[in-house]
Amino acid sequence: MKDLKDTLYINSNSCIKCNRCVEVCPAHIMKQTPNGISIGSANDCIKCGHCVAACPTGAFEHSSFPAGKVHKIDYSTYPSAEQLETLINSRRSNRAFSKEDIPLDLLKKILEAAHRAPTASNMQQVEFTLVTNKETLHQISAYTLNIFSKLEKKLTNPFLKPILKRIIPGVYRYVPKFKTMREEFEKGNDLILRGATAVIFIHTPKENRFGRDDANIAYQNGSLMAQALGISQFYTGFVCTAIRQDKKDGLAKILGINGTIHAGMALGLPKFKFPNYIDKKELVVKMLL
Numbered sequence: 610m611k612d613l614k615d616t617l618y619i620n621s622n623s624c625i626k627c628n629r630c631v632e633v634c635p636a637h638i639m640k641q642t643p644n645g646i647s648i649g650s651a652n653d654c655i656k657c658g659h660c661v662a663a664c665p666t667g668a669f670e671h672s673s674f675p676a677g678k679v680h681k682i683d684y685s686t687y688p689s690a691e692q693l694e695t696l697i698n699s700r701r702s703n704r705a706f707s708k709e710d711i712p713l714d715l716l717k718k719i720l721e722a723a724h725r726a727p728t729a730s731n732m733q734q735v736e737f738t739l740v741t742n743k744e745t746l747h748q749i750s751a752y753t754l755n756i757f758s759k760l761e762k763k764l765t766n767p768f769l770k771p772i773l774k775r776i777i778p779g780v781y782r783y784v785p786k787f788k789t790m791r792e793e794f795e796k797g798n799d800l801i802l803r804g805a806t807a808v809i810f811i812h813t814p815k816e817n818r819f820g821r822d823d824a825n826i827a828y829q830n831g832s833l834m835a836q837a838l839g840i841s842q843f844y845t846g847f848v849c850t851a852i853r854q855d856k857k858d859g860l861a862k863i864l865g866i867n868g869t870i871h872a873g874m875a876l877g878l879p880k881f882k883f884p885n886y887i888d889k890k891e892l893v894v895k896m897l898l
């Protein structure tokens with residue numbers, strides 16, 4: 610929520626009137642005037658910190674971003690575009706996990722990377738729940754399969770089937786899979802979390818209209834960091850589907866999450882690294898140049 614007590618101040622001794630803060634402010638709070646830059650209503654500020662980050666002389670002061678929160682960027686430490694390309698090309702959903710636990714400091718790096726992602730209106734309401742407890746991981750898969758059982762009953766109900774098959778035909782290809790997943794789970798083979806040793810759930814308050822968008826952008830930041838750290842991950846789509854089917858918010862209750870879970874990342878140390886990357890389908894792009 611907006612903190613109305615925020616103060617924005619430009620030190621006229623060090624301001625060089627370069628106009629950068631005016632140009633970058635998404636809320637158009639600053640204006641260039643003949644007497645220098647004037648600051649409008651701080652109530653419109655979304656606390657993105659662009660004014661402070663773009664100022665070349667440190668003249669812009671913002672109460673939300675005191676000196677300790679402002680860091681010089683060393684562009685010479687950037688990965689090259691080729692290095693980034695290699696990372697992106699080699700990121701896979703590797704589900705062959707070792708049983709070894711992921712060091713907590715590496716999981717924290719993934720969380721920090723995800724937390725850095727942009728959010729609509731800079732709301733920054735994305736929160737994370739990290740699960741490494743073995744029983745809870747088991748409970749997550751059991752929960753998912755339980756919801757799928759209920760879904761299966763609905764889908765195969767002789768009265769509902771003719772209607773549902775017309776509305777959601779694609780869902781029916783999962784019906785035999787639900788049964789297989791359940792049977793395998795009973796035998797100790799978890800096809801939901803695939804032996805992941807950690808899961809990160811990404812959630813926002815229920816009222817956040819961009820929660821799902823924000824969470825999924827956060828996910829991608831986190832997944833690339835995981836790849837860079839040599840940690841495997843995959844998107845827990847089955848779990849998220851179960852969450853969306855469940856009107857009672859069962860998983861949020863199990864995990865003590867107050868809000869809506871939008872995304873989940875199953876993680877583990879890889880048993881092996883993929884030696885190859887493969888091409889995706891051809892890039893489809895319409896160029897209106």
Ligand SMILES: Cc1cc2nc3c(=O)[nH]c(=O)nc-3n(C[C@H](O)[C@H](O)[C@H](O)COP(=O)(O)O)c2cc1C
Nearest residue numbers: 700701702703704801803843844845846847848849
């Ligand atoms: C929205 C979404 C849901 C997914 N759900 C699952 C899932 O439940 N289980 C799983 O093993 N992989 C899941 N995946 C991973 C995809 O299967 C995977 O991204 C795809 O096969 C391409 O492989 P790659 O990620 O290695 O490039 C999901 C991916 C996305 C984007």
